[in-house]
Amino acid sequence: MTAKADVGYHARQHARWRLSEVAFWVLVLAGALLFPSRYLIMTDILRLGLFALSLDLILGYAGVVSLGHAAFFGVGAYSAGLLALHGIIPEPVLALLAAGLIATGVGFLTSFLVIRGVDLTRLMVTLGIALLLEALAERFSNITGGSDGLQGIEMQPILGLFAFDMFGKVGFFYCLAVLFILFLLARRIVHSPFGLSLRAIRNNPLRAAAIGIPVNRRLIAVYTLSAFYAGIAGALFTQTTALASLDVFAFERSADLMLVLVIGGTGYLYGGLIGAVAFKMLQEVFSTITPQYWQFWIGLVLVVIVLVGRARMHRWALWLPNLVIRQFAGRKAVVVVPERDAS
């Protein structure tokens, strides 16, 4: 067996669908059917999950940090809003794509700024871009509606068939479908040679360059791709809420996204989704218990998560199931292994 075939073999092994992944998506679908009264918050989670997935693509796979990912979310959101408001592309799916492509364009243009410099510079540059766009949106309030937001957006039925309803059912399944398709795409990409080269860059850009990987071009490509994902997430936001306000560019949105990935972990695609679930749930629970001081509790939980470490928490949470498996199946449980790419 040649060395090349060997690498290919391992890559393919990694790329195979695991039972647990299938189970994850089955669970998601089950959740959708089990809690028909909670579509709205679940839609929120899906959007956040997709958004987190987009950051994971650059952070987890290419090692590019960003504190301004809301920039693309916002561009996507306003694009979708304006397309619908002025009836340019009334059909939501096409408008979604168009909004995603506009965000992609912005991502491509700004990627040249971002790939220069190292982590700290990148944090500042990305943050700056988001702030810049927010200020622009506020300045051109005749187009964006300024602080009042884009009012009066009316969404047409999806594909002319499914109208958005008040209970958020259609919106939820629409988001779920989009998320799943984009997830498949992302999964395919990160397991491709392109994805592997990104990991090489993340681990050591100098060495990656030495073995002939065009580092900058790859980074530009993945950053642009990530912008597309974020733009789609933003467009979904506008389409399902029929609202776009300056808040889509807010720093808090970018910062929350980091928190989601802190909770969920990076570099295995599911981190963003799981983090989004956990983050929204925490928010929901705490703000129901104490509408005034929920931020304190969220902060506390995050500090604890970081101090204790994700891997250890998994061990604690899975102590009982593992015990059961050990007792009854008589074998060592496999669920305690920390995610391989946690860094």
Place this chain on the structure above:
Amino acid sequence: MSIRSQMLLAAGAVAGVLALAPASAQDAVKIGLILPMTGGQASTGKQIDNAVKLYMQQNGDTVAGRKIEIILKDDAAVPDNTKRLAQELIVNDKVNFIAGFGVTPAALAAAPLATQGKIPQIVMAAGTSIITERSPYIVRTSFTLAQSSTIIGDWAAKNGIKKVATLTSDYAPGNDALNFFRQNFTAGGGEIVEEVKVPLANPDFAPFLQRMKDSKPDAVFVFVPAGQGGNFMKQYAERGLDKSGIKVIGPGDVMDDDLLNGMGDAALGTVTAHLYSTAHPSAANKEFVAAYKKAFNSRPGFMAVGGYDGIRLIYEALKKTGGKTDGDALIEAMKGMKWESPRGPISIDPETRDIVQNIYIRKVEKVDGELYNVEFATFEAVKDSGKTKK
């Protein structure tokens, strides 16, 4: 494998939280109170929440044989949160009223839901004229900026103020305030020498104040949302505008009673037109202020009064319908309702479902070592001129 472990956690969390969806007594009347309890507008939310609690303490939590249940939600004044929360309250919690709404965009975001769900939406804070036109189920107990801005415009023109520079927050209420002020002030012979709009989310007034100072007006007309007034006056004093002889006038939001005492002597002499002052000399108000101070150890501002009257309106409407919670019947019951509020006599305009109230011209003075907006002129039963114009 790791993914499986993550998944199990997530699944557990989802099941746990989603199951929390409350299921409570059938016969309770539920009111979804959506307020900014965190973020820049938190003081608004806090005041309204306090006032609602106070009213329920004073009047019991049962009306027409039905228990009143308040479900408080924090939207941080972000309209998409408001919309989601309102939707969840209506769909899941089956609330009979949605109330609160700290800022105009939030109230507007919820309006289509009120219409779809036929749920009365009681606006307790937001003050843009158009709000009540967005749904036939909206009733307002706060105020509109047109009410106070037209009156301060007239007053300024009649009281020797010739040149005015304006500083307003750049969003719907700010534009309302500016337009109505400009209309009445220039009609009275005044001149506006400089118009500055400040971003809502950027409470740094210093660069704008410098421009104000340079244009040397007789007065500056200021509208910033309740809660930003303290910051404004601080920077106003820091820039030395208080010593330059330039007066501050405006709708009363900038001189919110809640923050007035913290503004210091720079605020002395400021003349504003507004619906409520803690110093309003009526028995009803003295009682309200004393009870509020006792319960929360702070001064009630106009936001608190909006909340207090809002919950009162709900109580009275329920009494009138005999506890029935049909949306149309409740709105019918609310139309034309009159009562004596801590702010003075008020009523709900049956045509527009907007509030009709007295607007007072007040001046900041020191009384017993504390700053108060002391009322010296009253304009009675002012309707929202944003609508009567049409």
